Every structure is written in structure tokens, then in C-alpha cells.
Amino acid sequence: MRPGLKVLTFLLLLVLLVMCSGVHPCDARSGKRWSWRRSGSPSTSLLRGKGKAKSGSSHKQNGKGNQSPHQRPSPSTSSPAAPASPSGSPAPCNNGTQVPAMPAPSSGSGYALPPPPLRPPSTPAAPSSQGTVFSVVDFGAKGDGVTDDTQAFEAAWAAACKVEASTVLVPSGLEFVVGPISFSGPYCKPNILFQLDGTILAQTSVRAWGSGLLQWLEFTKLTGIAIQGTGVINGRGQEWWTYSDPNDDDAYYVELDKMPQVKPTALRFYGSSNVTVTGITIVNSSQCHLKFDSCQGVMVHDLTISSPETSPNTDGIHLQNSKEVNIHHTNLACGDDCISIQTGCSDINIHNVNCGPGHGISIGGLGRYNTKACVSNITVRDVTMSKTMAGVRIKTWQGGSGLVRGIRFSNIQVSEVQTPIIIDQFYCDKTTCRNQTSAVAVSGVQYENIRGTFTIKPAHFACSDSSPCSEITLTGIQLKPLVVPQYHLYNPFCWQAFGELYTPTVPPISCLQIGKPAGNSVLSDGDLC
Ligand SMILES: *[C@@H]1O[C@H](CO)[C@@H](O)[C@H](O)[C@H]1NC(C)=O
Ligand SMILES: *[C@@H]1O[C@H](CO)[C@@H](O)[C@H](O)[C@H]1NC(C)=O
Ligand SMILES: *[C@@H]1O[C@H](CO)[C@@H](O)[C@H](O)[C@H]1NC(C)=O
Ligand SMILES: *[C@@H]1O[C@H](CO)[C@@H](O)[C@H](O)[C@H]1NC(C)=O
Numbered sequence: 001m002r003p004g005l006k007v008l009t010f011l012l013l014l015v016l017l018v019m020c021s022g023v024h025p026c027d028a029r030s031g032k033r034w035s036w037r038r039s040g041s042p043s044t045s046l047l048r049g050k051g052k053a054k055s056g057s058s059h060k061q062n063g064k065g066n067q068s069p070h071q072r073p074s075p076s077t078s079s080p081a082a083p084a085s086p087s088g089s090p091a092p093c094n095n096g097t098q099v100p101a102m103p104a105p106s107s108g109s110g111y112a113l114p115p116p117p118l119r120p121p122s123t124p125a126a127p128s129s130q131g132t133v134f135s136v137v138d139f140g141a142k143g144d145g146v147t148d149d150t151q152a153f154e155a156a157w158a159a160a161c162k163v164e165a166s167t168v169l170v171p172s173g174l175e176f177v178v179g180p181i182s183f184s185g186p187y188c189k190p191n192i193l194f195q196l197d198g199t200i201l202a203q204t205s206v207r208a209w210g211s212g213l214l215q216w217l218e219f220t221k222l223t224g225i226a227i228q229g230t231g232v233i234n235g236r237g238q239e240w241w242t243y244s245d246p247n248d249d250d251a252y253y254v255e256l257d258k259m260p261q262v263k264p265t266a267l268r269f270y271g272s273s274n275v276t277v278t279g280i281t282i283v284n285s286s287q288c289h290l291k292f293d294s295c296q297g298v299m300v301h302d303l304t305i306s307s308p309e310t311s312p313n314t315d316g317i318h319l320q321n322s323k324e325v326n327i328h329h330t331n332l333a334c335g336d337d338c339i340s341i342q343t344g345c346s347d348i349n350i351h352n353v354n355c356g357p358g359h360g361i362s363i364g365g366l367g368r369y370n371t372k373a374c375v376s377n378i379t380v381r382d383v384t385m386s387k388t389m390a391g392v393r394i395k396t397w398q399g400g401s402g403l404v405r406g407i408r409f410s411n412i413q414v415s416e417v418q419t420p421i422i423i424d425q426f427y428c429d430k431t432t433c434r435n436q437t438s439a440v441a442v443s444g445v446q447y448e449n450i451r452g453t454f455t456i457k458p459a460h461f462a463c464s465d466s467s468p469c470s471e472i473t474l475t476g477i478q479l480k481p482l483v484v485p486q487y488h489l490y491n492p493f494c495w496q497a498f499g500e501l502y503t504p505t506v507p508p509i510s511c512l513q514i515g516k517p518a519g520n521s522v523l524s525d526g527d528l529c
Pocket of ligand 1: 191192193223224225226274276
């Protein structure tokens with residue numbers, strides 16, 4: 001055995017030297033071989049000869065046996081090259097992966113000695129760029145822009161769902177037509193990555209939508225789910241936009257061969273935690289583009305959303321019952337609210353976002369149909385708005401209850417915005433709504449450094465008689481009128497709006513009542529929510 005070992009060690013060293021003499025061979029290898037190793041321990045392949053290895057596992061995980069899985073691209077790391085060791089030394093090339101290339105010893109016992117140059121196991125591949133990869137193409141997706149690839153996506157998901165931190169790959173350069181899909185837990189392993197580099201096109205055949213669905217691509221009940229990449233989700237909503245608002249109470253007739261009345265949100269996350277959406281573009285949704293409902297821990301950044309200014313109800317991002325949400329470095333251009341924050345949201349942080357065209361960033365409408373609404377701790381800062389209808393807005397329906405509290409709008413640059421600052425406790429999307437006494441209370445809203453140009457009114461605070469707005473503070477407001485032919489300019493408006501002017505405003509907003517409304521006890525979440 002001894003001489004055999006020496007020869008083996010020598011051969012090992014030789015191979016490793018060759019492998020490590022340049023970076024590129026390592027790259028090439030890593031692309032082919034690295035993706036199946038995740039679930040095995042670093043030493044799995046070394047032990048293979050002893051029969052301890054889970055040798056079958058790679059096949060199972062690939063779903064397609066020996067097809068080489070695509071390597072997970074890693075846009076966030078500097079280089080997709082070989083698993084980096086911190087030192088940058090060639091050490092990472094010492095790998096169990098190379099072992100199969102060696103002349104196989106007739107007996108496994110040769111592996112019993114600790115192989116000196118191999119390891120260390122603690123310098124494995126960058127974990128963020130590894131994982132079992134399930135490409136939709138390997139599951140039969142054509143990506144020809146015509147064939148319905150829904151089943152292939154479902155199959156890829158079903159396989160990925162079983163493997164922790166696996167990757168579903170939608171490769172670049174292809175266009176996949178898919179109908180409604182639910183990528184759903186709750187029995188999926190955590191931390192699945194959906195690497196979207198190609199284009200996903202919504203099914204435009206009427207049949208795909210049945211009598212109408214609320215969402216097209218849905219991710220539900222997952223722990224740790226990320227969508228990243230350079231790809232596009234195209235809702236092809238043009239067909240739907242010709243229809244009127246489904247929220248409109250007036251029923252109307254849906255013609256045959258036309259899209260159903262209920263329009264789907266393009267991408268929706270429900271009941272999930274640790275959700276990331278980054279890099280991708282979502283265009284032309286028939287309705288809302290991206291929605292988070294009942295999620296905790298959401299990170300959205302470097303995202304682009306766009307649909308025409310005239311496309312109805314095409315919100316950019318819609319948040320509901322979600323907590324700990326961060327949205328930043330994102331461009332939103334659409335036909336409705338760039339971001340809409342609904343009831344049950346708290347701890348929302350939005351910054352470095354461009355909005356426009358669109359209706360601005362809104363909290364609400366809250367309290368519709370006499371419901372209770374609670375929204376707290378929202379920060380919107382370092383945002384630019386261009387040619388939007390509203391800037392930063394809080395809107396509540398008459399008749400609701402609950403509380404909006406702890407809101408900060410800071411460093412908002414507006415340009416040709418119709419009305420940059422709005423609180424409207426009489427929100428109504430029809431010509432008239434029934435007068436009702438109760439209201440969702442609004443308290444603690446800071447506006448600081450809201451600057452730029454408006455085309456209708458600088459600020460509009462319409463608060464309810466029964467529940468006046470309180471603790472509205474204004475600092476560094478500088479808004480200049482811009483005369484455009486189609487609009488009439490108005491002065492600031494206030495009704496039952498109370499708070500403080502920390503600095504003089506341009507124009508003067510003298511209608512804000514300084515101090516607290518009579519009989520106003522300090523409103524708190526505990527009282528009303
Ligand atoms: C969140 O999810 C990502 C991948 O989706 C994962 O890498 C990360 O560890 C998760 N973080 C937490 C705190 O669970
Ligand atoms: C989105 O819709 C508009 C209006 O129909 C169209 O001009 C544009 O090309 C569409 N964008 C994409 C990427 O399909
Ligand atoms: C909002 O922030 C305040 C102050 O930081 C904190 O006391 C409160 O618990 C937060 N509320 C929610 C619902 O996160
Ligand atoms: C609601 O009240 C306002 C102000 O008091 C009044 O002008 C309006 O006519 C009322 N609307 C309805 C539908 O009763």
C-alpha cells in the first residue's frame with residue numbers, strides 16, 4: 001500500500017499543479033462541476049471510495065441525472081470565477097472534484113490517509129454563488145416566445161423546492177411564455193433563488209386566465225426567497241387596459257374573447273419571510289406590477305418597473321400587511337401609484353427611488369367599507385418625482401377606523417408634480433361618496449425638504465372633523481408653481497390640520513393650525529390599533 005500511496009500523492013500533486021497553473025481551467029471546471037456539491041459535506045467526494053458518499057444524491061438533485069446543471073451566476077460577487085479563497089491563492093483548486101479524474105485506485109483504502117495538499121474544507125466555494133441549479137430549459141422549456149412553458153416552470157420549481165438554497169434558472173437570451181403559476185411553499189426548503197436572466201412573457205390567450213385571477217406569478221409561504229438577475233417579467237397588459245377599473249362598483253358586460261374583468265398582479269409574494277427582489281425589470285402588467293402581502297423582511301433594490309402613464313391601475317409596488325420592508329435604488333414609472341402602502345404595514349423604509357410618471361407614493365386608500373386600518377413607521381426619503389399626479393400622499397376613506405402614525409417624508413425632489421403634499425381623509429374614487437363621521441386617524445407626519453415645482457397645488461391637507469390630523473410638521477418646504485396650460489393653480493389648502501411649522505415654507509402654508517386639536521389626547525397604536 002505504501003508505494004501505491006506515494007504514487008497517488010504524487011499524481012494528485014501533479015494534477016493539482018496543472019489545474020492551478022492558470023485561473024481559467026479552474027473556471028471552466030467550476031462551471032461544470034460545482035453545482036451538485038452543495039448538499040454533501042466538503043469531504044463527501046473524498047470519501048466516495050469508502051462507500052460513505054451519498055453518490056446518488058447528485059442525480060436526484062439535478063432532476064435530470066447527468067445533464068450538467070447551469071452554474072448559478074453570481075452578479076453580486078466580483079467574479080464568477082473559481083470559488084474564491086480569501087487569500088486568492090490557488091488552494092481552492094485543491095478539490096475533491098478533481099479526484100474522479102485521477103486513475104482510480106483499485107481499493108478504497110488509499111484514501112484513508114489525510115491527503116496533505118487537499119483542503120482546507122473551510123475554504124469552500126463562495127456559498128452565495130453555489131447551489132443545485134434547476135434550469136427551466138432542462139425541464140423542457142422552449143423559450144421561443146411562443147410555446148407555453150408553464151409546465152416546465154412548474155416542474156423546475158417542484159424540483160428546486162426539495163433542495164435547500166437551490167436555484168431555479170431562467171436563462172438569458174430566451175423568452176418564455178407562461179400562464180398563471182403559483183410557486184408555493186409551505187413545504188419547500190428555505191432560501192431558494194430564482195435566477196431570472198431571460199424574459200418571461202404573460203400568456204395572452206384568454207383561456208389561460210379562466211374567469212379571472214388576481215395574480216400571474218405568485219410566490220407563497222416561503223422562507224428566504226430571492227428573485228434576482230437581469231431578466232424581464234412582461235405582463236403584456238395592453239389587452240387588459242382597454243377595460244375599466246374592476247374596483248368600480250358599476251358592473252359591466254365582459255365580451256367573449258376578451259380578457260376577464262379581474263386583472264392579475266404580475267408578481268406577488270404572499271405569507272413569506274426574507275424576500276429579496278433585485279436586478280430585474282417588470283413591464284406592462286395588466287394591473288399592479290409587484291405586490292407583497294403578509295410578508296416580513298422584504299428587500300427590493302435595483303429594480304425597474306415600467307408601464308405607460310395611461311395604463312389604468314398599474315401600481316408599481318403594492319405593500320399590504322407587511323413589515324420590515326426596504327425598497328431602494330429603484331425606478332418606477334407606471335399608470336398608478338409608484339408605491340402604495342396599505343393596511344397592516346409598519347417599518348417600511350423607501351429611499352433613492354425615482355417615481356414618474358405615475359400617481360406618486362401613497363399610503364392608502366385606507367378604511368374603505370368601514371374597515372380598520374393601521375399603518376406605522378414609514379420613511380420615504382431621497383426620492384425624486386417627475387410629472388406625477390401626487391407626490392407623497394396619505395388617503396383614507398370616510399367611515400374607517402384605526403391609525404396612520406409615525407410617517408416621515410424627507411428629501412423629496414418634485415418636478416412638475418400636480419400636488420406634491422396630500423393628506424386626504426375624504427378619499428373617494430367616484431364623483432361622490434357617502435358622508436360618514438368616523439375616520440382612520442392620521443397623526444405624526446413629518447415633511448422635510450420637499451422641493452421643486454408643482455402644477456396645481458403645493459399642499460392639500462383635508463382632514464376629518466371628527467378626527468383632525470395632528471402632529472403634522474413642515475421643515476424646509478420650497479415649492480414653486482409651474483404654469484401649464486391644462487391646470488389652474490391653487491393655494492395650499494388645510495381643513496382640520498394641526499401641527500408645527502419648523503421653518504418658513506415657500507409658499508407660506510399659513511392654513512396649518514399650530515398646536516394640537518382641542519380635546520386631542522396623544523394618539524397611540526395601543527388606543528386605536
Ligand atoms: C435570507 O435569504 C437568503 C437567500 O434567499 C439567505 O441567503 C439568507 O441567509 C437569509 N437570511 C436570513 C436572515 O434568513
Ligand atoms: C409596453 O407597452 C407599451 C404600450 O403598449 C409599448 O409601447 C411597449 O413597447 C411595451 N413594452 C414592452 C417591453 O413590451
Ligand atoms: C414604531 O416606531 C416606534 C419608535 O421607534 C416604536 O416604539 C414602535 O414600536 C414602532 N411600531 C411598530 C408597529 O413597529
Ligand atoms: C358631505 O358633506 C359635505 C360638507 O358638509 C357637503 O358639502 C356634501 O354635500 C355632503 N355630501 C353628501 C353626499 O351628503
